[in-house]
Amino acid sequence: MTRRKPRSFLILFLHTKIVNAKSVELPPVVPIVPLHDVDTRCWANFDAVIVEFQELMKGGILDKVLDEGIHTYLNYDGFVVLSSIMHDDLLIQNEIFDLFIKTAQRAGFDAVLGWDAPVYMDLPLYHSWVNILKGLELTYKLHDLGKPVIALLKGNTERQISFSFEALMNMGVKNLALHASEYLVQFKVDPYARNVLYWYGNEARRRRIKNLLILGALRPTTFMFIKKAFVGVEKLSIAGLSWYLDAKRFILYAHKCERRFVDKFFDCQCEACSSLEDPIQLLDALKFRAWHNLNYMVKMIADIPVSEGEIYDLILKRGKAIIASDIHAWTPESLMSDFLDFLMEEEPRYIILLGDIFDLVKGGPSLYSLSAFFNTLRKLKAIVVAVKGCSEDDEGVLRAMDSLVLAAVKTPLRYKMEKTGEDLMLRDGFLDFYRFYRFAKDRLLIKLPNGEKLLAEHGHKYLDKYRENTLNILEEQLKSSGVDWLIVGHLHKAFLDEEKHIASPGCWQYPPEHLKGIVGKEDLKKAIIINEKGKMELYE
Incomplete structure (x- = not known):
């Protein structure tokens, strides 16, 4: 690929017109x-698609395509372009x-x-010139196929780019393309x-190029x-596979940019999304993303x-949703087992946890209660979202993880290279615990089945304990948030005000010393249940 081309070769193909070069008009996408x-x-x-030759050579596809033909193989009767863009080690063979x-x-x-020919920005100038010439030579030969050839422009300097345009146009090439991927990967950070x-x-404007394919x-x-x-x-045709590769990474297009939705829900009414019965399908199925x-x-x-x-952080569509808060697992006063029984009885599709689920300040980490919690969620196969409470800061998460792991470490003389049941329980519980807090948020924006918007958070940033002015504070927060409902935890109080659209789901912990006299029996073992129509009620 880097051998010097004789001057006679350069003169030959730069001044020899391609006979019967065919033009093609591609659609915008x-x-x-x-x-x-x-x-x-x-x-x-789509009216036209591109198939990468490199991909044909994987998994035995090429033999099938050669046997059946590309249109039969794809079950597609549109215009199919074969792409020469592939790894350098293939291009030189x-x-x-x-x-x-x-x-x-x-x-x-x-x-x-x-x-295609390797002409990268960091390639030595001499080698890039040689490769440009080699690419021109082989592009010239491709016209012997009698099919339209969409020639690739090449070059990383103004002189190379001008030469590439000039050479291809002198050869009589009818169709031009630019493989822009290398530049577009870096364009945000690299001025060059x-x-x-x-x-x-x-150069395209100077030469009055009317049609150009950008890959x-x-x-x-x-x-x-x-x-x-x-x-x-005049007419750009845009090609690529980013729409698919981004979808594999849970990246969706919105507001003229790319957004990662691995822990978000997207309420979209485009042709693709409006056909979905449930927004979760957009996260579950690559084909919909x-x-x-596209x-x-x-x-x-x-x-x-x-x-x-x-x-949104969650879109409620079908099935029951339960909002609960302040379980304070790992403390003596916690009613975690009662809460898990409640979940198994109700079998909700959505579980919304408003903080202080585990007490990482005063609690003593227990592997068994940890496993019981996550095993219950796993059995229910529910969609679970959570916010962090005042007892669940990042340092507390790390302390709990240290405590869980180090408690299971054996002395060197007793340690064996084998996994016991407890070791596996520790591994699974450890991963569940990490994921739970890794994706826990400060607040949740939730769309209810009736179209109303609900803001859910722990509430400790603007509330202390339940006081006479608590409801007024919540009303002000609701007003400034621009949503229809505000539900907070932290208070350990259970109430639901349908007129003011504020609520708190109560708690699953007997009142510790500082809450005695404030939290009563009427606040214990409570939750807010949202039905399929968006109607809320306080679980009694």
């Missing part, structure tokens, strides 16, 4: 097909180039990308990467930059108003 995911087929509704040509011909691809893309945009820009932030850098180009992302990009690129959606 051209998804790359995730070949190894048979469940995700939202791309099948002559047999791979030959196999690429064979595949394009026998499998019935409608077009191919021009041959931004400049390279601006150089490409300037690697099919996500909101990258598209916004490409749109700016290539302003003036991918569909949302649909979002289609609308954004077409400048069609997009349903941006709203972000």
Whole structure:
């Protein structure tokens, strides 16, 4: 790939026109097909798609495609482009180039990308020039297929970029593309990467390029930059696989950016999301997240108003929800076992915990009560969200983890390299405990089945204990929060005011010394239950 090309070769192909070069007009969005995911087929509704040759060579797919043809294999009758973008160690092999040509011909691809060549920003200038020339040579040869070839522009300096445009246009190439992934990965932090893309945009405008395929820009932030850098180009076609790769990482597109939703719920009314029976499906199924992302990009690129959606910590849709607080497990006064019995009896679909579930200040960590708690949640298969209370700071979590682990350590003479039942219980409990507090939040924004918004938090940041002005404080908090309901824990008091839309679920702990005379029997073993219509009631 780095051998010097003789001057005669350069003169030959730069001044030899391609005979019968075919042009192709691509739609605004051209998804790359995730070949190894048979469940995700939202791309099948598009007029054109791209298939990566590198992916065809995995898992025996290539043999099937050569035998059946690409359209039959994909069950797709649209326009299919074969991409040459692949790892460098494949690009430099002559047999791979030959196999690429064979595949394009026998499998019935409608077009191919021009041959890729490694021209990275950190590649020595001499080597990048040699690779640009090699890519031009092989792109020229691809036209022998008799299919449309979408040639790849290459270069990382203004001179290289101008040369790439000039060479391809002199050769008579009808279709141009830019593989922008390398630059777009770094454009937010690297000014040089931004400049390279601006150089490409300037050259495209100077040469009055009407159609240009940009690969690697099919996500909101990258598209916004490409749109700016290539302003003036009459028609951009945007291609990529980011819509799918982001969906695998629980990243959804909203508000012209990317948001990670691993611990959030997304209330969206786009074509993809509005068809879901339950918002949890968006988190459970990759195909729905991918569909949302691709649909979002289609609308954004077409400048069609997009349903941006709203972000919640929980959306209640179907089934009963229980709100509980202040169990103070690991203290002598805790009623944890009663609480677990209550959960098993009620079998809620959603469990909302408003803090001080474990007492990490005064409590003595117990592996068995820890396991009982998480095993119960596991049996219920409920959706659980939680906030941290005043007895659950980060230092307390670390102290409890230390206590649980170190208590199980054996002396060196007795230690054996085997796992006992207690060891496995410790491992599982330890992981559950870590996850529980890792995802616990300061407050929860919840959408009720009736469309109302509920703010749930522990409340210790603006409340001490229950006093005469407590309800007034809660009313002010509700007013400033801009939601319909405010429910807090911390008070150890049980009340639900349907007129003022404020509530507290009580507690599952006999009153310690500082709460005696404030907390009574009427506040113990209480919770708030929300039914499928969003109606709340205090569990008696």
